[in-house]
Amino acid sequence: METWEQLRDVQPVATRMLQNSIVKNRMAHAYLFHGPKGTGKQNASLLFAMRYFCESADPQSSEPCGSCRSCKRIQSGNHPDVHWIEPDGQSIKKDQIEFLQKEFTYTGLESNQKIYILSEADKMTTNAANRLLKFLEEPSQQTVAILMTENVGSVLNTILSRCQRIQFHALNDDDLYQQFVEQGIPETTAKMFAALNFDLADVETYNQDSWFAEARKIVIQLIDKVMNPKEEGYLFLHQVWLQHFQERHQHELGIDLLLLWYQDLMSYHLGRQDRIVLIDQTDRLKQFQYTVSLQETKACVYELLQTKRKIAYNVHNTLAMEHLVLQLQR
Ligand SMILES: [Zn+2]
Incomplete structure (x- = not known):
């Protein structure tokens, strides 16, 4: 588990605001945590809930103890007064909000305090959002709502206006x-x-995943094929690549891995070895800098970006990849 202090390294503004409201005991009835995925929204919600219910927190500190019964139960998702709501399929439905409201009409099992946390709040149906709005309009003293979203633009204004907005910034590499x-x-x-x-x-998902490990190998194999005029990139594309990368997100990941490699080659040409990402590929980069000039490398990067765009716009994978291999082939 991360602490506020650790979160503060990457999200100084958001963290300071939340720490202050905890220590000064001036918590809002509803928060909206917004920002790209992986920026700490989930962690902040967890820390907030733990500190709210912690049985042995230092009043001067915003950190939960992490080891009392309440902290442990929240961490394992088993606290009766902390409710997590996620989309049921594609959306958060009215039933889910109604169920939550029903739960909240009973007094808390442990106390009168309750917290509910909504992931992907932008995915509420209109009915669900209207239902939640009623709930936000009549806050009970001891209820805190935390809404999280990656798309703040898709959250209804009426909901936004009732939440304290906390922005989580995109992390750099x-x-x-x-x-x-x-x-x-x-x-x-x-x-x-x-x-x-x-x-x-x-x-x-991907660390130690055999599909991903194989994907990395195939990317390098494709590079070896297109760098060699005697090799058949096309054949390899059909026999190996297209068999392995089938779903759209898999294809996008394959292109991203190819992009990393070509961007590294560009860094190599520019003498920026410090920027190389795929450090284990240094020997190959050294070798292929003579096969592909800087100008050609740039053209390849451009082609890869184009291919990524095509795949995002639903151009058929096979067509997009055939064109790409033709462009990359030396
Ligand atoms: Zn605790």
Whole structure:
């Protein structure tokens, strides 16, 4: 578990605001935590809830003790007065908010205090949002709502106006890298994950994942094919690449990995070895700098970005990739 002090390194403004409201006992009835994924919103909610119910917190400090019964139950998602609500399928539905309200009409099991935390608040249906609005309009003294969203623009204005908005800023690569290393990810991998803009959930999914490990190998194999005029990039594309990268998000990840490699080649050409992400590829970069000039490398990066755009706009994967391989082939 992270502490406020640790969160403060990456989100100084948001953290200071929340720490102050806790220590001064001036908590809002409703907060809206907004910002890109992986920026600490979830952690801040957890810390906030733990501190709110902590049985042995120092009144002068905003940190929860982390080890009392309440702290432990909140961490494991088992506290009767802390409710987490997530989209049920594509959206947060009216039933979910109604169920929450019903729960709240009973007095708390442990106390009269309650906290509810809504992930992806922008995904509320209109009915759910209107229902929640009623709830926000009549706050009970001891209820705190925390709404989280990555798309603040999609949250109804009427809801926004009833929440104290706390912005969580996008992390830069260095912050992400530090975060991953602290999670025990080896430095080389952490660097790659940060450059791919992964959040902690992505890292959990892909670290030690055999699909991802294979994907990395295939990316390098494709590079070896297109760098060699005698090799058939096309054949490899159909026989290997398209078999492995099937879903759209997988394809996007494949392109991102190729992009990292070509961006590294560009750094190599520019003498910026310090910027290289795929450190384990240095020998290949050294070798291929003679195969592809800086100008050509730039053109390849441009093609990769175009391909990414095409895939995002639903151009068929096979078509987009065939065109790409043709452009990359030496
Ligand atoms: Zn505690």
